[in-house]
Amino acid sequence: MSQQIPTLKLLLIGNSNVGKSSLLLRFTDDTFLPQEEVSATIGVDFKVSMMEVNGKMYKLTIWDTAGQERFRTLTSSYYRGAQGVILVYDVSNRDTFDALNTWWNEVNTYCSSPDVVKMIVGNKVDKESSRVVTYEEGANFARKLSTLFVECSAKTKVGVKQAFEELVEKIIETPSLWQKDAAPNSTVRMSADDDKEESGGDSCAC
Numbered sequence: 001m002s003q004q005i006p007t008l009k010l011l012l013i014g015n016s017n018v019g020k021s022s023l024l025l026r027f028t029d030d031t032f033l034p035q036e037e038v039s040a041t042i043g044v045d046f047k048v049s050m051m052e053v054n055g056k057m058y059k060l061t062i063w064d065t066a067g068q069e070r071f072r073t074l075t076s077s078y079y080r081g082a083q084g085v086i087l088v089y090d091v092s093n094r095d096t097f098d099a100l101n102t103w104w105n106e107v108n109t110y111c112s113s114p115d116v117v118k119m120i121v122g123n124k125v126d127k128e129s130s131r132v133v134t135y136e137e138g139a140n141f142a143r144k145l146s147t148l149f150v151e152c153s154a155k156t157k158v159g160v161k162q163a164f165e166e167l168v169e170k171i172i173e174t175p176s177l178w179q180k181d182a183a184p185n186s187t188v189r190m191s192a193d194d195d196k197e198e199s200g201g202d203s204c205a206c
């Protein structure tokens with residue numbers, strides 16, 4: 001029997017090296033690659049994952065974008081149809097925290113709807129001895145922008161599942177994102193194509 005599964009598009013953005021790909025891999029495959037096996041994202045990559053919330057299944061397409069400017073092309077297309085955006089920084093690198101202002105501006109440029117759910121994520125909390133951005137700084141910044149905030153570590157996995165779950169729950173609680181998602185293009189049937197992105201990316205929540 002076929003089953004209609006709502007699809008959510010989530011986006012990971014932030015400076016190069018903050019751990020976006022590692023967070024994605026930890027969340028989808030519960031894996032962390034050693035440093036020598038990690039390479040910079042070129043352009044964009046995405047993975048698909050299923051999540052159950054309140055007894056209902058959701059299909060997440062999670063887009064991992066390149067932090068390096070030279071690999072960032074077609075930026076507006078990353079944002080098209082996104083319902084949630086995760087802005088990542090590295091708690092052991094202040095430049096990556098300061099850069100959140102620029103990333104925030106990019107989100108607001110390409111996502112005109114204020115309803116798109118945003119979350120600030122401070123990654124690499126396992127590096128406590130080299131931490132330069134405190135929890136309070138991260139939380140205050142997120143409070144000022146009225147966004148969700150989570151600290152986590154892709155390496156130890158602390159906080160990673162919580163971050164994605166909080167984001168998805170908030171999206172589900174935001175009716176305007178769902179009203180747009182009610183378009184036929186944005187639901188999918190369970191099929192062998194499940195690891196491919198459905199072509200209904202035009203139902204832009206932004």
Ligand SMILES: Nc1nc2c(ncn2[C@@H]2O[C@H](COP(=O)(O)OP(=O)(O)OP(=O)(O)O)[C@@H](O)[C@H]2O)c(=O)[nH]1
Nearest residue numbers: 016017018019020021022040041067124153154155
């Ligand atoms: N200690 C520690 N290292 C991490 C963590 N997450 C990622 N790293 C390391 O940080 C480096 C960069 O990780 P990536 O996941 O490639 O970072 P990215 O943000 O996707 O980088 P770009 O693809 O260039 O945008 C790698 O050496 C990872 O092993 C973490 O939670 N703790």
